[in-house]
Amino acid sequence: MFFGVFQLGPVQRFISCSRKLQDLWSSSYLLSFLSCEAMAAVLRRGGEIIYPSLEDQPLFSYVWRLGEEGKKPWECPPSDQELMPTLPNRFVCKLTSETVISCGILAEAEKTVRNTFAEFARKVKQEIEGKIKLCWIWEEIWNRQIEGFLEIYWVISPLNSENYVKSYQQAENLFGARKAVRDFNQTGEPGYKCTLCGLRQPLHHSPSAVVGRGEVRKFWNEMRRAMGYRFREGEHLCAVCTLKRLMPQYIFGLKAEFPSTSSMAVADFVWDVMERYRADETSFKKGDRDIIEDFVKKARNVRRQAGLDFDVKPLPRTERLAGGTPALGKLSKLDGDWLINDTYTTLLRREEVDSAAITEAMKSLDLLVSRVDEVLKRQGLPRSSGPSKYYAIFQMDGDDMGDRIAKCRTEDEHREFSRSVSGFPLEGAIPIVEGKHLGKVIYFGGDEGIAMVSIGHLLPVLEECREEFQRRVGATASVGAVIAHHKQPLFQVLDGVRGALNTIKMRGKKGFCIALMKRSGDLSYGIAKWEYSGLKVIPLLQELVESYRKGWISRRWYHRLAMERLGLEGELDLAWAEIGRLVRRSADERGMPPSRIKDLVDGLRTLFVKLGDLTSFIALMDIAAFIAAGGGA
Ligand SMILES: [Zn+2]
Incomplete structure (x- = not known):
């Protein structure tokens, strides 16, 4: 028997190159999806997966089903549950000598992953080519960047069931050594770099040897027009980042945008509006007009004129509260930007938007804000501070997980541990973040994940997640979090989250570090253990x-x-x-x-x-x- 350890990436470099939360989700989902492809390939050839546990994993079942039916994701788009990246990009499997020797099982798994990725890239490329006329140079850049992208590492090492602990340790050591010898991609990337990742050349279609900024800009203006609002002005992307941006729609059939940072920021306010409206619709009338309907109509009018006419997917809990009420349904799909005054004042400087329409929308937003506050006050409830501009994002990581696995003396113990860890995202983190609170999990694979929440829900979410993790897995977890302005560049926020997590890990774990990143540039850190001899810090x-x-x-x-x-x-x-x-x-x-x-x-x-x-x-x-x-x- 043999152990196989398989990992695909790049992870950090890939997912942190994100301008929008949707980019972050899209890259995490792709890695999770491809990891499932690799595991399915191993299972089909007679291997067994030890970690993670694939029991009740909707994403894995989806990938498996696609394989059985010979279908592509765009022919059979994933359901909401199947859109959750809940599996890690690394797995451990058990292989027989026969599968290792006769069919090169992990080499086959790698091939499957590379083929799927190439197929996704081809599909997106065709979509673009269907809208813009392109030449060979664009094709050359595209193919070069896509081919050189994936990094896949795997090792096979003997499994001696008499000494499980030692042979697993050997497999991990071997894997560590394999990863240390990185496969460097030698292809040079000429000229300017992609504005998202800064690594690769931006796409263009100018055949001249020296490509000026003007030509790149011209190409991207064309792309923007052809692909709608999906690229921002000034964004000049490489093939990998373009793929990341377009995949949610063209590969996974997403109808609405993933919730944005501003949608997360205003979530507490939207919730207040909805709850009060549900309790008493009549307090949201002005004459015979509905204040919410009126506001949404005016905001949509502005967004149409600004060329930003798209809906976002509501947060799961908000969507449930909106139920079948038309006014609330529309409000929940409005991007958070439209509930923040600054959005409108910025648009006043743009010619294509009628300033009277902007003023109208701002007035009806003001009315909505003051009305909900009045209603709360009348009912003796805590007042509303209006739509917030801040949201929170956190990363959680189980403490000393390597040591825990190293203590598994048998395969059964290892599998048991896998089950408790792999079940946490779907049975712990997601129900807490999305079911009980106003938040959205972006990625959660086993003991490690990243999620965003409204600031009003940050503290309870952290406490509940860490308690639930400890209850299920029997180990502590640490959390790094950032409270950030919705306009703060996402890569800075993600850097902050990672930094906060490292800080608490360096300080002995079992606690949290929350960075407060104010728009003014002030940055402070609140760091503590979860508990001090019986005193629970977060509830305090x-x-x-x-x-x-x-x-x-x-x-x-x-x-x-x-x-x-x-x-x-x-x-x-x-x-x-x-x-x-x-x-x-x-x-x-x-x-x-x-x-x-x-x-x-x-x-x-x-x-x-x-x-x-x-x-x-x-x-x-x-x-x-x-x-x-x-x-x-
Ligand atoms: Zn890029």
Whole structure:
């Protein structure tokens, strides 16, 4: 018997080259899909997959079914569930000597993956060629870049069931050595570089030896016109990035755009609107007009004139709440940009959009914002801070997973472990992020994944995910998160997420690091363990957020503390006393029950003592205040 370890990529370099969340999703989905293709190829030739577990994995079943029926994804597009990238780009399998020798099983799996990828690229290329007349030079660039793209590594190593631990370790060591000898692609990439990845030449179709920027620009203006809004002005992409951008539509049949950062940012507000509307439609009338319908109509009018006439896919939970109500259905499909004032003010500078239409849309947005706030106030609920410009994105990673696997003494134990880890995305992360909260999982394979949430839901999502992971897998997980402005370039945000995760991993794991990336350029980090001898940090922060929202406590207390910081430096006892004094002084005792004030003060003091310094403590307080204000000061 043999172990096989198989991995495809590039991962980090590929997925982080994303301008939109859809790019990020598209690249993760492609890798997950191709990984399924490789695993299906192994199974068909008599191999067995040990990790991940393929039980109840809709994406794998989909890929398998396509193979059985000899169909392509565009002939039989995936369902919502099958559109979830829930499988990692790496797998471990068990192979018999026969399959290894007679059919070169992993070489065959690699061939299958390369063929599928080439086929996807061919399909997208045909779509483009159907719309633009192109010459041989474009074809040459396209083929060169697509052929040189995929990096696939695999090894085969003996499996001795008498000593499972050791032979698995040997397989992993061998794989490590194989990866260390990277296959460098020698093809030089001449001239300017793609504006998304910065690695490869942008596509063009000028046959001259030296290609000027003007020619590249001319080609991309043509592309933009032919392929609609899918490329932004100034975007000049290589074949790989073009494929990434167009795949969701042409390969996987996506009808609407993946939710954008702005849609995520305004999600809490949209939820408030929908809930209030559901409770009492009449409060959203002005005369006989429906305020929501009216706003959507005017926003759509502007978006049509601006050439951005497309819908986004609503967040799963929002979609359910919208139900069969037409006004809410339309609102949920409107990209978040149209609920943010700045979008309209920017458009005022553009000639092709009628400024009267913009003013109309802005007015009806204002009316919607003030109306929902009035309704909330009337019903004694926490007020709305309007559509937020900030959203959150986080990456979660199981702690010490390598050590855990190394402890599996038998194949059965290894498979059991695979099952508990592989089940987490579909039974843990997705139901929490998308079912209970306002969020969307972008990728989640086993113990590692990335998801976005509205800032109002960030804290509960983190706590529930890490608890559920621990319950299922019996291991802790760490999280790196960023709260970012919806206009912040996505690659910077993704860098921030990775940096935050590394920070907490370096500090001994079992905790979180949340980076608060303000539009002004200010950047601060809130770092803590999940728990300190019984004190759960996230629920404590959430209690603070809720007390702010209900108006029970004024945020002034921690501004005060921050001002006094210098005098309190190194004076732990003084600072400890001051925290209690300031919180109590800013609490409204008519609203907040005294026992809750006491618990909050005790919790904050313990947290401060455990963190051991005021700066880290204030950074966490900053995050709670920022979230409570819906992304304001
Ligand atoms: Zn590129």
